[in-house]
Amino acid sequence: MKIEAPRIGSFIPPVRTLMGPGPSNVSTRVLDAMQRQTIGHLDPEFVGMMDDLKVLLQYAFQTANELTIPVSGPGSAGMETCFVNLIEPGDTVIVCQNGVFGGRMKENVQRCGATPVMVEDDWGMPVDPDKLEAALQTNPEATTVAFVHAETSTGAQSDAEALVELAHQYDCLAIVDAVTSLGGTPLKVDKWGVDAVYSGSQKCLSAPPGLSPVSFGERAATRIRTRTTPVQSWFLDLNLVMGYWGEGASRSYHHTAPINALYGLHESLLILAEEGLETAWTRHRANHDDLVSGIESLGLSFVVPEAARLPQLNAVSVPVGVDEAAIRSRLLTDFDLEIGAGLGVLAGKVWRIGLMGHTSTPENVAYVTKAIGTVLAD
């Protein structure tokens, strides 16, 4: 019955160039921050760091929302935070799906005991506002619209501002998935009136995975405070979480915050603030444009129409007859280079090349173009 101690050594990871759909490469500054001494989650010094982190997140989201925090879990925990807090059993929620993550939203709605009404667009296309409006007209009981701003599974960007405006016209709140957009492409939470938004630490912020920045506007906060049923998750119940992340010195213990991961996110947000959001957006766009030239020079083509392409996530069609997994495997083995596979209906049909955050550099564009060209030519 006794289990003996296993003989295992320390794990020394290889150094990869991370050009998949996330995680992106993490800078030395952020890794150094993660290595600093752990302190207590109620230490006044740590509480001061939390306050700064909120201000930095407000900048990244372009919002003055008080309820702006990193959820202590990955992006899917951030998604669930939005749904379990804003949706009640019996609600009708309009979910726009044009890739994997709209489907995950549907799952969340169903598990909240609510009814999803799906608005479907082809994978690789942006969400069609006309279809959303039609669904809003035929479902006047809907309380909420949910959609993905930047579909990580396809690389398509939707017009978040227009979709949020439609939701509001029909008296719905808007939940926006900004996992891949935050820090890489314009996202203006207050200007667009986004009610609830979630993101991830490991995309254009280039911190390690594991944290999910979220922000809730006043309409959303009011809905959370006035729900008639308890939030089904204790861990993600914002009424409780805010006792820890809220204003004032007397933070009450809810759960133990992931101290060192938060050090890393804090440093990654500092780097973004130093560069400036607009400059970061411009950089992502410029490196994307170079990638387009490089990829097209190899005779390859993009899945998403030019106007809707995300600069930070590029779905490239796999040429007929090419074993896409074998190519990725060779890139990893011979070039220490990770690119992503397709998901869902695009599995086997596309590669996903990320140019996110710290990864988005001219050097990496040149490297991935050269490497893919070399491997395809063999």
Add this chain to the structure above:
Amino acid sequence: MKIEAPRIGSFIPPVRTLMGPGPSNVSTRVLDAMQRQTIGHLDPEFVGMMDDLKVLLQYAFQTANELTIPVSGPGSAGMETCFVNLIEPGDTVIVCQNGVFGGRMKENVQRCGATPVMVEDDWGMPVDPDKLEAALQTNPEATTVAFVHAETSTGAQSDAEALVELAHQYDCLAIVDAVTSLGGTPLKVDKWGVDAVYSGSQKCLSAPPGLSPVSFGERAATRIRTRTTPVQSWFLDLNLVMGYWGEGASRSYHHTAPINALYGLHESLLILAEEGLETAWTRHRANHDDLVSGIESLGLSFVVPEAARLPQLNAVSVPVGVDEAAIRSRLLTDFDLEIGAGLGVLAGKVWRIGLMGHTSTPENVAYVTKAIGTVLAD
């Protein structure tokens, strides 16, 4: 509307001696591991690390359970993983409460749409097996018993083996909170027949907070596979999570794992395996015994009766007339030493002194004794 970039500097935490209820001090080895280069969550090298991590967790839990993984969130996410997967709406769950965390279990049961039957013991006392048996007799419809092995809020240890045996006699599964026990005091998942157990990374394992090791036995796994209602959390649904953490090379993406945090946990579990579980348990006991001598020499007394005291978490009564918060504040300011406050009914009445994992050393015992003596004498 535009939010300007805030002017904030890097966060350099102070170096503290962490002798509260967790986090405990993190060793340089673990901090160094967290600083290593981030790689992808589907990288074959990372998948190999995950396999090793499972073996290391099986050793720490003393189990051969295949379903042994770290949940990508703090201990409260691990707790919720156990409840949302094992409990269905309409179930009756017997919850033993002798501190804060039994109360949190009750919340979890209610939010699953199930009915908690509470078995109450005084805070500071272990769970009384006779009371549990009485509850099992009067509630034959109960499907599950839940209790806390090591109550972090009081420092009381319950007889997990006896409580699990009772649960089984009445055909219930047992969910055990081992957040503070894992690695610090004997916990034998297979020998005791524990069906589901969760812990935290930041207590006796001395990794940073943010991960929750869990393990599920065959009876629990069967119940999860044969549930008639969906798990209410998509993020914590083990049917999905195991597609990523399960056997074989073809891991399917569920959520993006917290890569660098897992590096840290891996290293912390290596340190435990190198020391050996029994040696770690003995060390925790010996340092506790020294702490008892030191604290009693100051004229202070312990809350928990000697036989039920956890070596790693020591609740000490605050002398009448002493402002307990002022003492903790001075310890932090003058000694860079963190000890914990009381929670719930013990708020204001006790200090909680942790001797967990890397923190459990003779040096720290001497330091905390000296520091408290100095501050109390002022």
